[in-house]
Amino acid sequence: MRRLKATIVKEIWSLLRDPKARIVLVLPPLIQLFIFTFATTLDVRNVDIAILDRSSGVHSTELVQRIAGSPNFRGIRYLRSSAELHEAIDNQEVIAALVIEEGFDRALERHQPAQVGVVLDGRRSNAAQIVAGYLSRIAAGMDAGAVLRMQGGAQVTHWFNPTLDFIWFTLPALIVIIVSIAGLAITSQTVSREREMGTFDQLLVSPLRVHEILIGKIVPPFLVGSFNGILYLVVAQVVFGIPYTGSLLLFFPALTLYLLALIGVGLFVSSLSMTQQQSFLGSFVATVPLIILSGYASPIENMPGWLQTVTYLDPARYFLVIVQGLFLKGMPASDVLHQLWPLVLIAIATLSASAWLFRSRME
Amino acid sequence: MSADRFSFRRLRAMMRKEFAQIMRDPSTFLIAAAMPLLLLFLFGYAVSLDTSSTRVAVVMEDSSGPALGLAQSYRASPWFEVEMMRSRPAARRQMIGSEIRGMIVIPQDFGKQVQRGRMPEIQVVTDGSQPNTAQFVASHAEGVFQSWAATEGLPGAASRAASIELSPRFWYNPGLKSRYFLIPGSIAIVMTMIGTLLTALVVAREWERGTMEALMATPLAMAEFIASKILPYFLLALASMTLCTLIGVAVFGLPFRGSLLALYLIASAFLMPALGLGLFISSATKNQFVASQLALLTSFLPTFLLSGFLYEIPSMPVWIQAITYAVPARYLIPPLQTLFLTGDIWGHFLPNIAAMLGFGLLFFFLSFRVTRRSLD
Numbered sequence: 066m067r068r069l070k071a072t073i074v075k076e077i078w079s080l081l082r083d084p085k086a087r088i089v090l091v092l093p094p095l096i097q098l099f100i101f102t103f104a105t106t107l108d109v110r111n112v113d114i115a116i117l118d119r120s121s122g123v124h125s126t127e128l129v130q131r132i133a134g135s136p137n138f139r140g141i142r143y144l145r146s147s148a149e150l151h152e153a154i155d156n157q158e159v160i161a162a163l164v165i166e167e168g169f170d171r172a173l174e175r176h177q178p179a180q181v182g183v184v185l186d187g188r189r190s191n192a193a194q195i196v197a198g199y200l201s202r203i204a205a206g207m208d209a210g211a212v213l214r215m216q217g218g219a220q221v222t223h224w225f226n227p228t229l230d231f232i233w234f235t236l237p238a239l240i241v242i243i244v245s246i247a248g249l250a251i252t253s254q255t256v257s258r259e260r261e262m263g264t265f266d267q268l269l270v271s272p273l274r275v276h277e278i279l280i281g282k283i284v285p286p287f288l289v290g291s292f293n294g295i296l297y298l299v300v301a302q303v304v305f306g307i308p309y310t311g312s313l314l315l316f317f318p319a320l321t322l323y324l325l326a327l328i329g330v331g332l333f334v335s336s337l338s339m340t341q342q343q344s345f346l347g348s349f350v351a352t353v354p355l356i357i358l359s360g361y362a363s364p365i366e367n368m369p370g371w372l373q374t375v376t377y378l379d380p381a382r383y384f385l386v387i388v389q390g391l392f393l394k395g396m397p398a399s400d401v402l403h404q405l406w407p408l409v410l411i412a413i414a415t416l417s418a419s420a421w422l423f424r425s426r427m428e
Numbered sequence: 429m430s431a432d433r434f435s436f437r438r439l440r441a442m443m444r445k446e447f448a449q450i451m452r453d454p455s456t457f458l459i460a461a462a463m464p465l466l467l468l469f470l471f472g473y474a475v476s477l478d479t480s481s482t483r484v485a486v487v488m489e490d491s492s493g494p495a496l497g498l499a500q501s502y503r504a505s506p507w508f509e510v511e512m513m514r515s516r517p518a519a520r521r522q523m524i525g526s527e528i529r530g531m532i533v534i535p536q537d538f539g540k541q542v543q544r545g546r547m548p549e550i551q552v553v554t555d556g557s558q559p560n561t562a563q564f565v566a567s568h569a570e571g572v573f574q575s576w577a578a579t580e581g582l583p584g585a586a587s588r589a590a591s592i593e594l595s596p597r598f599w600y601n602p603g604l605k606s607r608y609f610l611i612p613g614s615i616a617i618v619m620t621m622i623g624t625l626l627t628a629l630v631v632a633r634e635w636e637r638g639t640m641e642a643l644m645a646t647p648l649a650m651a652e653f654i655a656s657k658i659l660p661y662f663l664l665a666l667a668s669m670t671l672c673t674l675i676g677v678a679v680f681g682l683p684f685r686g687s688l689l690a691l692y693l694i695a696s697a698f699l700m701p702a703l704g705l706g707l708f709i710s711s712a713t714k715n716q717f718v719a720s721q722l723a724l725l726t727s728f729l730p731t732f733l734l735s736g737f738l739y740e741i742p743s744m745p746v747w748i749q750a751i752t753y754a755v756p757a758r759y760l761i762p763p764l765q766t767l768f769l770t771g772d773i774w775g776h777f778l779p780n781i782a783a784m785l786g787f788g789l790l791f792f793f794l795s796f797r798v799t800r801r802s803l804d
Binding site: 083085086089093096097100101103104105106107108109110111112113128139154155156157173176177178179180181182183184185186187188189190191192193194197200201204205207218219220221222223224225226227229230231233234246250254258338340341342343345346347349350353354357358362363364366368369372386389390392393394395396397400403 | 453454455458459462463466467470473474475481482483520521523524525526529547549550551552553554555556557558559560561562563566569570573574591592593594595596597598599600601602604605606608609621625626629630633713715716717718720721722724725729733734738739740742743744745748751762765766769770773775776
């Protein structure tokens with residue numbers, strides 16, 4: 066027990082000794098949280114669009130004004146020819162261009178359907194689709210005078226996030242992502258650093274048992290990860306006002322188990338590596354699929370079936386569901402447990418795999 | 429280091445050492461070959477922003493003929509994978525567990541309303557914790573309902589054609605395949621990784637191990653040192669970019685409508701700030717762990733999030749938009765997407781290339797300053 070304490074103190078000390086490293090452990094993750102919370106919106110706002118109005122009648126002017134008045138669009142460029150349209154799209158000056166043909170006003174006056182062409186930049190196909198949706202809603206609004214406010218129909222309610230505020234989705238997810246990036250990066254350095262510095266052999270000749278060495282390696286990243294996780298939990302509520310509707314008692318076991326699973330992966334990479342460079346790049350190669358397959362970047366439902374099966378191996382998948390559930394959905398203990406037991410299995414698997422690798426590479 | 433004139437012989441010797449180091453270390457291959465393949469694979473298959481079928485529950489509180497008919501329409505819809513349920517609490521539980529993303533409730537008097545020839549009401553409840561999916565579920569659930577009502581000939585259904593019809597055409601990517609913009613983006617990420625991250629690690633290691641002092645005692649000039657550190661990684665990054673392009677075009681069917689000249693020009697221009705930043709970080713930190721974390725923060729994450737690759741820059745708050753101007757990848761991704769999908773548009777390429785070269789100069793200047801200062 067005394068040996069264990071000594072090795073833990075030594076590991077914490079070696080992580081925190083360098084003042085630059087101390088800053089790097091806390092400040093960049095916090096900066097990431099702030100910038101990325103605001104940057105990662107899938108809304109489309111303030112985009113520029115162009116209009117080629119060949120009709121210039123009352124109705125086409127009204128359509129143009131309605132578009133200009135929409136908060137989704139920032140600037141409107143008026144075009145004179147198709148050549149200008151080509152240039153504006155090709156140079157990505159605008160994301161979409163509306164072409165109102167000459168017969169537009171005449172058709173509307175004769176109560177016939179009038180066509181409006183919309184050219185969208187398929188290079189940004191995702192944003193372009195959203196813009197197309199805005200435009201068709203505006204065009205439908207022009208008709209609104211004619212459409213009766215009908216009875217019945219579909220009444221839409223959004224649970225857990227009634228206004229569909231994007232930050233409510235992003236921030237809980239970012240807690241998972243940033244804890245993962247930092248956790249893996251720190252753990253993966255631990256063994257390889259000693260190898261590179263040549264202190265690994267000293268460790269082996271010391272009276273420490275293997276499990277004591279390993280526990281010593283696990284504790285510092287675990288403490289840093291818990292500290293960061295709790296810090297973000299507080300920041301999300303206090304600074305960003307995201308409601309936390311679940312039980313705090315459920316957050317901590319989930320964070321603990323997730324960190325253990327993550328540290329297992331990091332230690333595995335670290336034991337495999339001979340140099341810090343190898344372990345850092347290795348941990349990075351592990352981080353990318355860990356994040357992408359978690360369901361954060363795009364929903365797991367959209368992936369092909371065989372890849373959906375692979376995501377069951379990703380610990381971040383479960384932690385993401387738990388964190389989002391605890392924040393917004395008031396997830397009850399039974400549902401959290403349902404996501405926790407796979408985390409337990411993954412943690413056992415990664416930790417024992419890394420212990421095995423560490424042992425077998427000691428010779 | 430001496431202030432001697434630039435010597436190509438010394439440069440060659442240094443570069444040979446650097447190449448030997450690259451070839452010897454398996455992690456270089458990991459980052460230059462395995463990493464691009466992994467990224468292309470993930471972006472090709474896993475990250476799909478293209479909408480596909482979403483799991484929802486249809487809660488039947490009514491079992492009349494019309495209610496069953498509507499439920500059948502939802503089942504037949506390509507947008508939904510429907511699970512039939514009897515009660516709302518059960519559906520709510522599944523929604524909390526993220527097993528379904530929404531529920532469509534067909535209420536008790538549904539059939540009666542239809543029999544009386546009135547437009548019935550349904551409730552659509554979505555899982556707002558995933559805003560995009562929620563919007564998707566809401567609009568498609570409504571769409572299916574409207575078209576069902578129209579075929580039943582119910583009043584008030586949107587049967588009347590809208591008087592203004594929009595006919596959207598998506599230029600350069602008519603099939604709206606998201607991998608067409610994800611693959612050029614992953615090329616940017618790969619070049620960032622090699623240019624900034626790998627370079628930062630390699631130079632920081634020289635400082636950490638003290639081999640930097642040894643180099644300084646040699647007649648090697650500063651410019652030779654920097655060139656010897658940069659050229660090998662420059663070539664490695666270009667090779668990796670070529671690999672990505674080949675696989676993107678051959679395996680994932682990405683069109684290539686521009687010229688090779690433009691591709692290599694744009695890529696080379698981007699590598700200047702990427703390599704410059706890597707050098708600067710390593711000289712300023714002299715510690716591999718700190719350098720790697722800073723490289724991640726200042727290059728990889730901005731390339732991912734602040735470059736317009738996944739998220740639209742104009743939609744971001746103004747102060748973040750201001751930050752994006754300092755992200756070199758911001759000037760890389762639009763030209764790359766244009767090059768692949770549209771063709772050579774030099775009027776668009778040249779200002780971006782100039783911006784990247786400008787940042788490159790700045791970073792090289794900074795790393796010169798920092799390295800020189802630490803010599804004293």
